[in-house]
Amino acid sequence: MSSEQSGKKIFNFMGARIPATALSVILLVVAIAALAVNGLKFGLDFTGxxxxxxxxxxxxxxxxxxxxxxxxxxxxxxxxxxxxxxxxxxxxxxxxxxxxxxxxxxxxxxxxxxxxxxxxxxxxxxxxxxxxxxxxxxxxxxxxxxxxxxxxxxxxxxxxxxxxxxxxxxxxxxxxxxxxxxxxxxxxxxxxxxxxxxxxxxGPQIGAELRDEGGLGMLVALAVVMLYVAARFQFKFSVGAVLALAHDVIIVLGFFALFQIDFDLTVLAAVLAVIGYSLNDTIVVFDRIRENFRKMRKGSSADVINASLTQTLERTFITSLTTLLVLVMLFVFGGELISGFALALIVGVVVGTYSSIYVSCNTLMWMHIVKEDLMPPEKEGSEIDEMP
Structure with missing residues (x-):
């Protein structure tokens, strides 16, 4: 579905937000179940x-x-x-x-x-x-x-x-x-x-330390991201960004657990890279949403988000497609030493592009984002200052 605004077609992304939420929940349940039942198949870097x-x-x-x-x-x-x-x-x-x-x-x-x-x-x-x-x-x-x-x-x-x-x-x-x-x-x-x-x-002792420090690094990265987005935008935006990142990381890890693909340091590096890639895409979308909330005087929150996603769609599509082309070439021709790295990034880019639309923006809808959330607070005494 789509609508017209200022002569431009606006895609109704949020019209599919409920099915998208169900899809995300299913993917997360499968990923968590795979992690709980199979666990990650740690490579030599972690097991010794x-x-x-x-x-x-x-x-x-x-x-x-x-x-x-x-x-x-x-x-x-x-x-x-x-x-x-x-x-x-x-x-x-x-x-x-x-x-x-x-x-x-x-x-x-x-x-x-x-x-x-x-x-x-x-x-x-x-x-x-x-x-x-x-x-x-x-x-x-x-x-x-x-x-x-x-x-x-x-x-x-x-x-x-x-x-x-x-x-x-x-x-x-x-x-x-x-x-x-x-x-x-x-x-x-x-x-x-x-x-x-x-x-x-x-030695396995070194492997255990690398595993623990890598996991701690991901948690610290998520915490820093939440603080940054809350300061840069607004609290509801920070919740959406962190949920999208957690969504991406869990699904990538679940993919490796489900298919029992070796998880080594190169894959861990790819997971951290997925966090950066997904966050970059989400920030671009959030910036346009904030701008449109201040510019568009008419329309609901869903209309503003749909317009913002439509405006950034071309950039998102081109960036994801060119990145995927490189990663597929690395996976096919790069040899087995970096196949896990390339595969993790392929899954992460696909899931990250999806989550920038249907997790981060969907979270804003579930938290009832409105224009007033983005308006700067009025200073005390401002009404008195404006009196003649």
Whole structure:
């Protein structure tokens, strides 16, 4: 529906405000339910784990590499290209020593089915030049051979019996040993030479701090926005702006929880960017609404809001469309390292454009915004000053 004003067509946006409210409520309920039931699938930045960068002598077959990593028993392994088609980033939610324990247990089961790896101590006492100790049950000292603990991976070792168990001190840790072993496995199964470029570990404690500080950052951002809009416009406007931002953030987070897409620091950065994008669009609309409330002498609040939204529609449409074009290109051609970032912004831009119309402006209607709310208060004694 639309109406005419000064020869220009005015779209009746607020005519659909009740169905729009119902749609927003449904989206929020689904998002909150997904967050409560599934939760966010936190990536390596938040959970902690290992990250290895390798270079292949031939173009890497990513699906094949992912299959190899799953066979090796790594925890939620991820393999993505970065830089070129021969550079591969391998990430796993767990230390490389976890894969090392899996590989060692497999060799142990093949060689000595009755034996068992009891424990791994990464800081043994009286270790000398050794970095860790491995405790086995069901083994004798003579069973600890290069076939069980390949020297090419573990370096030198020393075995000794302690209380019906065998303790083996090794020169290289499971992390170091398994990283080397994994490279050999990749070389053997891909037929390409593999060179280790970098290996690092992100601790879960750091991840927890990043998660908590990121969440606190979003809350602080919403509080500052509310104060700014209340001072710049009026309290009802600040409520509309903050509800729109909360609406956008919850839906984006719910989208990632519903489809169990990895949530890492790049996605968190995208969520914060969505707050800025949505707020910018909302402020433009609010500024035009305030201006029209002071200029338009006739018409209801809905008429003023419809006229303001119509006047800013072209700007909103062009800005959102050009932004989405860039984000879609990043999502399609940017590679997996930034796919989550691009996807979060795509969802955020779409939802943010919608919320600038049907959440922020709708809130003004539900709070019964009127022209008097935007008029400056009269000074005391002003009537006396105007008397001759």
């Amino acid at each position: 784990g290992a990250q290895v960068e390798v270079r292949f002598s031939e173009p890497a077959d990513i699906p094949q590499i992912r299959g190899i990593l799953n066979e090796e028993g790594l925890v939620n392994p991820v393999a993505v290209l970065f830089g070129s088609d021969t550079e591969v980033l391998i990430r796993t939610q767990g230390a490389m020593s976890d894969g090392g324990e899996q590989a060692l247990s497999r060799r142990l089961a093949q060689l000595y089915p009755a034996a068992e790896l009891v424990s791994v101590d990464h800081a043994p006492r009286d270790r000398g030049n050794y970095s860790q100790s491995l405790t086995f049950s069901g083994l004798s000292e003579s069973d600890v051979t290069d076939e069980l603990l390949p020297g090419v991976y573990f370096g030198s070792h020393e075995a000794r019996s302690e209380a019906a168990q065998v303790v083996v001190l090794t020169e290289n840790s499971l992390d170091t040993a398994y990283t080397s072993e994994l490279l050999d496995v990749l070389e053997a199964k891909t037929g390409s030479q593999v060179e280790l470029r970098r290996s690092e570990y992100v």
